[in-house]
Structure formats: structure tokens, C-alpha cells
Amino acid sequence: MSTIEMKNISKIYQNGTTKTYALKDIQFKADNGNFITITGPSGAGKSTFLEIIGGLLTPTSGKLLINHHSYQNLNKKEKEKFRLNTLGFILQSYNLLPYLKVEEQFQLVHKVKKDNNVGPKLWKWIVDELGIQKLNQQYPDELSGGQKQRVAIARALYTNPQIILADEPTASLDSARAFKVMKMFKQLAQKDNKLIIVVTHDLRLTQFADQHYQIIDGQITKA
């Protein structure tokens, strides 16, 4: 069982005297087995929301519970461990190390997490769904933007995380590819009982989600 629960979470960025209220008193709860999409205008607070769930940012106020345990109480090392074992992050950029071939990107993950990674059958399915079978020997700068993004998705899934957080994972994919990725996420949520949260600009992608939320001006509402 994996659940995420946010209680009265606010995040204020302070730059000198200017304060940005990125998130305002967020109440949010999500269980595993769900595929959730989040949309909203640029600057609304979507990335901030994901960073807080991922433990990369500390909220200014409020409580984050993961599997009913307070997340803020973990130390740096425990957070590192949690990110490695439980979370899969797909980021907007800089996902791939420029000096590793595609297959070495996966090997690196394997070096630091040897156990409980995806089994060969599931891995083959993921690689096929993403259409990256033939890219193993390429370096990132030999890949198109969309190929890079698909490799990054595969790498995040390699550790078989229970919770997957993705920030614009389909931004540089054509809609057919993007739809395919969404369907894959949906299946992973259903069959492997994962919790998947995807932030996207593309409203058409929300049709694949079990639940859809909007973040506008730092406030979240179920749509």
C-alpha cells in the first residue's frame, strides 16, 4: 500500500522581500492503483507540488504523510533511500547523463540499486511500449528530444518504484506516442498497483487518468 496525503500544505518562496505563494493550503490524498493527472497554467505551482511530494522541497507549513508516516521527520539519508527505492522521478530536463550510452543509463541505476528492480518480462514490455529497443548503444546527444524523454521514462521505471512522479513527461512527444505512454501508465497503475502522478499541459491526456486535478494559482481542485 502506498498513499500520499498532504494536509494544509503551503509553500512560500522568499526572494529578498518578494514572497511568492506557490502553494496555498493544499489538501490532497492519493492511493496506489491510481493514475492521476494534474494540469494548470504555467507558474501555477505544479512543479512545486511534485517537489514537495518527492521530498526535494520542504513545505513552509503543513504536513506530508507517505504511507501514513510523516515525511518531514526523515533525515537526508532516509530521504535519499526513499527516493531510490520507492519513487520514480521523470523530470522536465537534464534527465540523462551525456557521457553514458542508453544502456549504461540503466546500468548506473542497477549499480546503486541491485534488488527489487523490474523483472525481465515487465522491462521488455516497458521498452517495447516506449519503442526504445534499438537505442541501447546511442549517447543522449545522438537522440531526438522525444527519444530522450522515452529513455528517461524507462530509466525512472527501471527501479520498479511504487510511486511515479512525472513533470511534463510527454512534452516533446507526438500525440500518438504521448497517448501510448499514458496508456502504459494506466496499465502500470492498474496491474502493478502503482501510484502515478503526471503533470501535463495537454488536456487531451487527462482522458486516460483515473482522477484529474487542476492547480490554479497555488490551489488544487478536483476536476
Added chain:
Amino acid sequence: MFLAIKEMKHSKFRYGLIITVIVLIAYLIFVLTGLAYGLAESNRQAIDSWNANQVVLNSDADGALQQSTITSNQAKQIKSQPGQAQIGQISVNAQKKNQKTSASMVGINSNQFIYQNVNIIQGRKFKHQNEVIVDQSMVQNNGYHLGDHFKVSNNSPTFKIVGITKNAKLNVAPVIYSSMGDFRKVKFGSRNVNNISAVIMKHNLKQGKINGLEKISIQQMIQKIPGYSAQNSTFIFMIGFLLLITVIIIAIFLYILTMQKIPYFAVLKVQGIATKYLVKNVIGQSLLITILGIIISGILTGLTAMIIPSAVPIIFNYPLIFGAAGLIILMSIIGSIIPTRSIMKIDPAKAIGGN
């Protein structure tokens, strides 16, 4: 090490450059170490070969063998004990067919331990007047042979080389061992002057103060060899400076590379890859760079040792070279501290949102 090796393979030119720099610095360090050791050896070799503890000199000589004269009356005050050897020392120019070779003539008595312990590698010890033993470097570098005759000044006797010894250099000049009488003839113009330069003591002299004389340790006398300690401190300074340069170069290079990789490292941290893993890779990279550099410069040093003329006073002493290599490796670890700190400071939150 996975990341370290993959990155070095991918960016061969970059890492090739830095390894080249390390090769050159390490090579310079090795050569200087060899030169420092070689010069120090050729200053003191002969003294070391006597295996002695103490020396009695004229107190006005201030510890310098070259400046010491002990009269026979003074010498008589020194109580005899086992393991004493009188020496007379003078710097000379050996002359053979217009060719001059600076040498250090050392007069010794055939009934004392220095004469008895001279290590002859060719020929025999001197027995008669005007026979001498010379250091093998005169054979290797100056064209002298067993049986050759030479003078040390226009009116000096003609000496005959009857024996060759090795490891006998004093103040960077080959030693010519002669009888005390021959030495006196050269230094004072007469065999009947009974002066000597010093008395070498195998064991510490069991006697207090002696008027006009002083006893000092052999080490103290070596420090007073003209130029010896100045030379050593110059070399130590240069080598120390090169080690410092190594730290700085490694630190700057790895720091710049690390700064370029910060966004990627941030992403790796987001993915839960431990900071420790990234730090280990940077230190590993720094070690790889220096170890590769040291191996290559070690090969270069070996080649240098093979082709360098024997007249160059360079001796590659393994413990010293390994010590220097160890110091270079230590420097590379110190050099990776700064980039390591910047990795520890990377905030994974900076990786998200594309900014």
C-alpha cells in the same frame, strides 16, 4: 568508479590533457628527486662508505673537512681507541694530456680501517709510494684506466692507478685514495710535514674536550660539505612547490568539470543516487588521473634513466621515487576535496521544473 571510467572514456581529449599535465609534473618531480638524491650521494658517498660515527677536526674549521688541519702535536692528544683512521684531504685536478678532472685526494694510513675496508673492484690496494686507488667514475666519465699515470700539478709526483674502487665520491668529485705521505707531498710539498686533516672515528671518542680540536658527528660534517645543505633545501623547495601545483591543478580541473555537471548530478540525486556514490566517483576520477599520469611518467623516467649519460649525477632510488609517487597521489586526493564539497552542496530541488 563506473561513472568515473565511463566519463573519462567519453571525454578522452579533456582527460587526456589533464593526464598529460600530470605526466609532465610527475616526470619533473621524479627527475628532480633523482637529481637531488644523486647529487647528495656524490657529495657524501665516500664518507658514508667509511661507516663511521664521529670525526675530530680542528675547531677553527667549523665542521668543514676542507678547512681542517691537525698538527702532529694535536693528533697526539687524541687517545687511541679501536676504529680510528687519520685522513688528509685536498681538492686537486688530475691532469692527463691537457685534460683536467677535479678530484678529491684523500690520504689514508695502510694500518687503519679506511684503507683496510676500501672496496676494490679492479686491481689492488696501493703498496708503494705514488700508487693510488681511484673512484670508478674517473674510469667511466673521464677516460682513466687501471695502470694509467697522472699528475695533480706541474710539480707533483706522477701517480699510478693500481686499483679502482666504487661509491667513492666526495663533494661531487671522485676520490683518489693515496698514502698519507703522498697526500702530504701534494698538500705541503714535503712528506716530512706530519699534518693531517681529520681523524675519523668508527665509534664515539671516549674523551672530553681536546685543546684546539672538536669532535662532531659524521652527519654534522656532511651538512658542512660546501653547498650540500643549500642544494638539498633547494630541491625540497622545488619538489614541494610542484606537489602544491599538482593539488591546485587537480582541484581546478575537477572543480570546473563538476560545476558543468551540477544539473546532472542534481537529477541523479533526485533519483536517489547517494551523494556518497557521486563523491566516490570524483575522488576515483582524481585517483585514476594521477595513477595513470604516474605510470606514464614512471615509464618516461625509466627510459630517461636508460639513456642519461653516467656523468649526470642522477640516481633513481626506488623508495624515494615511490615516496614521491605516494605524495602525488595524496595531493590528488586533497585536490578533490573542493569539488567533493560542491557535490555535497547540490540541492536536488534545483533539478525540477527545467530551471
